[in-house]
Amino acid sequence: MPHTVYALPPIDVPKPxxxxxxxxxxxxxxxxxxxxxxxxxxxxxxxxVDIINILxxxxxxxxxxxxxxxxxxxxxxxAEQSEQVSGNSYDPSIKCKYIRRPQTGDIALxxxxxxxxxxxxxxxxxxxxxxxxxxxxxxxxxAGLTPQQDVxxxxxxxx
Numbered sequence: 001m002p003h004t005v006y007a008l009p010p011i012d013v014p015k016p017x018x019x020x021x022x023x024x025x026x027x028x029x030x031x032x033x034x035x036x037x038x039x040x041x042x043x044x045x046x047x048x049v050d051i052i053n054i055l056x057x058x059x060x061x062x063x064x065x066x067x068x069x070x071x072x073x074x075x076x077x078x079a080e081q082s083e084q085v086s087g088n089s090y091d092p093s094i095k096c097k098y099i100r101r102p103q104t105g106d107i108a109l110x111x112x113x114x115x116x117x118x119x120x121x122x123x124x125x126x127x128x129x130x131x132x133x134x135x136x137x138x139x140x141x142x143a144g145l146t147p148q149q150d151v152x153x154x155x156x157x158x159x
Contacts, residue, residue, distance in 0.1 A: 001047040001069050006054040019144075020151045021065070026130065027051075030064035035143045039119040039136050043071035070122050070130055074113070077123040081108035081159055098127040107156045114158055131156070 005027070021027040028036065033046055046066040053060050079085050079097050083106040088094040099106060107126070119136040123129045132140075137153060147153040 001045060002049055002067055003047070005049050005051050005065075005067065007051050007060055008054050009060065019146075022151075026068040026070060027065045028068060030066065031143060032140060032145060033066040035139050036068075036120065036136070039133075039139070040117065041072070041120055042118040044118070044120055045069045045071065068120075070120065072118045072121040073124050074116060074118075074121045074131075075123070075125070076109040076113040076116070076131075077126045077129070078108040078110060078159055079125060082106060096125055096127050101152075102154045104155045105157045107154065108159045109156045111158045113156070 019029040019032050027049065028046070037046060046068055049065055049067045051060050051065060052058065077097075082097075082099065084099045084102060085097045086099070087097055109131075113131070114134075116133060119133040121131050123131060132153075141147065145151065
């Protein structure tokens, strides 16, 4: 896991008090990471990282961020019962799916997801996905995470 992350300003630099950064990886502000560490993460690890300007080699923020090594994978995603699901138009043999800008209820999960043994996981069949238990979401909101401002939280449908 990285100790240092290099950013190319202005696009990769966190805005003041930005709580969650995603660019293929997940970075959490310390206020969010502290809450997450209190939950069942299984093999998922968090590591404190410095975000460095690649051009000047200086830290871009004094805020503390953590890199999330999302190691827990589950198989709850139901592509056939989800809305707005697309495949790879270049290579239909690739089974991984994606959903652009999902809305509440678009993503269908097996009912077993409500009893998942971890509070944060990835669904390999849904590209760029990360899922949280309801109790983790509620704790993050209580800690100051603002849905649709800090991160697009979308409630899934259990089938």
